[in-house]
Amino acid sequence: MLDCGAVSPLPAVRLLQPADVPAAAAVGGASLSDQIPVALQPTTPAERAHLVRRQQARVSHLLATDPEGSWVAEVDGEIVGVALALVRDDIWGLSLFGVRPGLQGQGIGRLLLAAALGYAAGRRGALILSSTDPRAMRSYARAGFAVKPALAAAGAINRARLPAGLRTRAGDVEADRELLDAVSRHVRTAAHGRDLGAFVAAGDRLLVLDGRGFAVSRRGSPILLAAFDDEAATDLLWSCLADGAPGAPVHLDYVTQGNDWAVAVALEAGLSLSPDGPVFVRGETGPFAPYLPSGAYL
Numbered sequence: 001m002l003d004c005g006a007v008s009p010l011p012a013v014r015l016l017q018p019a020d021v022p023a024a025a026a027v028g029g030a031s032l033s034d035q036i037p038v039a040l041q042p043t044t045p046a047e048r049a050h051l052v053r054r055q056q057a058r059v060s061h062l063l064a065t066d067p068e069g070s071w072v073a074e075v076d077g078e079i080v081g082v083a084l085a086l087v088r089d090d091i092w093g094l095s096l097f098g099v100r101p102g103l104q105g106q107g108i109g110r111l112l113l114a115a116a117l118g119y120a121a122g123r124r125g126a127l128i129l130s131s132t133d134p135r136a137m138r139s140y141a142r143a144g145f146a147v148k149p150a151l152a153a154a155g156a157i158n159r160a161r162l163p164a165g166l167r168t169r170a171g172d173v174e175a176d177r178e179l180l181d182a183v184s185r186h187v188r189t190a191a192h193g194r195d196l197g198a199f200v201a202a203g204d205r206l207l208v209l210d211g212r213g214f215a216v217s218r219r220g221s222p223i224l225l226a227a228f229d230d231e232a233a234t235d236l237l238w239s240c241l242a243d244g245a246p247g248a249p250v251h252l253d254y255v256t257q258g259n260d261w262a263v264a265v266a267l268e269a270g271l272s273l274s275p276d277g278p279v280f281v282r283g284e285t286g287p288f289a290p291y292l293p294s295g296a297y298l
């Protein structure tokens with residue numbers, strides 16, 4: 001248990017317990033809601049309920065896979081902050097980090113991040129997909145991470161531009177395991193393992209290009225994409241975009257240096273580019289291309 005003197009009463013940082021999942025997911029969601037573009041925010045009660053279920057499923061999944069990387073901050077018995085980290089093939093990644101709006105900037109995040117980073121000690125490498133929050137970026141840079149600037153792209157695609165002859169097929173997390181693990185290890189030195197099953201369980205679609213790569217589509221947005229070569233990545237990205245409903249907005253996040261194939265597709269599809277939060281890396285994290293990492297599972 002760690003204590004901090006900046007907030008009164010003192011926050012305590014402790015490991016996440018199963019009973020904390022709804023509160024931890026709610027704090028994580030509230031802390032990040034400003035970062036979600038308005039066009040992508042849920043609008044109906046059904047969409048909001050779906051988002052809450054997905055946020056809780058993510059927290060439960062990480063509690064199951066990484067109980068030692070899952071931390072919360074508590075004040076007066078209430079959860080006010082959360083930091084969830086995962087380790088895959090000895091690479092650490094920060095999945096969720098947020099403090100309740102109104103309590104930010106008072107030292108709670110510093111304690112949480114220190115606890116989550118304890119789980120990174122002695123690992124081969126570490127990855128963080130940052131928001132643009134100055135407090136977050138400062139914390140990661142000061143923890144010894146190197147920065148990779150990133151772009152995002154968003155909008156509704158022009159379906160007339162979808163190329164003919166896309167070669168992807170529906171994937172299967174178990175049957176395609178060998179390819180999936182090999183591609184993830186190519187781009188970031190670590191397989192995604194059980195995280196791919198978590199996407200599928202949440203309703204996302206796994207797409208595979210035989211021998212060359214895979215992507216996860218969430219209603220047309222490529223929420224994870226990894227390939228051995230740019231041509232395969234291009235096919236997979238178009239396949240994700242084709243998977244969305246006509247006229248619905250889609251987004252690509254964390255397009256870093258070396259992923260110009262993604263910029264080319266985004267522009268050809270009619271999406272708009274914007275600056276994104278940077279990626280921070282430490283140690284052996286691979287070429288990071290052709291790769292669009294996942295905000296939840298890196």
Ligand SMILES: CC(C)(COP(=O)(O)OP(=O)(O)OC[C@H]1O[C@@H](n2cnc3c(N)ncnc32)[C@H](O)[C@@H]1OP(=O)(O)O)[C@@H](O)C(=O)NCCC(=O)NCCS
Pocket residue numbers: 031032035096097098099100103104105106107108109110111129130131132133134135136138139142
């Ligand atoms: C990012 C976040 C989790 C940090 O938690 P926090 O409790 O607000 O942060 P802290 O008060 O511990 O401050 C963290 C660092 O930022 C500094 N800081 C505080 N306010 C700041 C400000 N307005 N501008 C720049 N730096 C600031 C602190 O001094 C501290 O640095 P130090 O440890 O070198 O002194 C929190 O602000 C948050 O929830 N932000 C919105 C969600 C988000 O973007 N999460 C990150 C996802 S990658």
